[in-house]
Amino acid sequence: RGILINPAAYSHTSIALLDAIRACGLPVVEVHLSNIHAREEFRRHSYTAMGAVGVVTGFGVDSYIAGLHLLSARIQQLDTED
Numbered sequence: 001r002g003i004l005i006n007p008a009a010y011s012h013t014s015i016a017l018l019d020a021i022r023a024c025g026l027p028v029v030e031v032h033l034s035n036i037h038a039r040e041e042f043r044r045h046s047y048t049a050m051g052a053v054g055v056v057t058g059f060g061v062d063s064y065i066a067g068l069h070l071l072s073a074r075i076q077q078l079d080t081e082d
Helices: 008-012 015-023 062-081
Strands: 003-005 028-032 054-057
Touching: 003 062, 008 028, 028 062, 054 062
Parallel strands: 003 028, 028 054
Antiparallel strands: none
């Protein structure tokens, strides 16, 4: 089990969402359709990324495909560690 999330504008505004990600106890991969680092300065910081195992950004809908693949790999890795 894990979470694939596109927090959109909440990524740079929501400490509450960061707290929820940290509290859930599951691996979380954050995805963004656009490259947030190429956008306005205030969009370049992601609070939610601080709780994620990784971030995929800037590949349009392929961000979801890559994120899901990477999340699946992380879950399998965690399962073999148990």
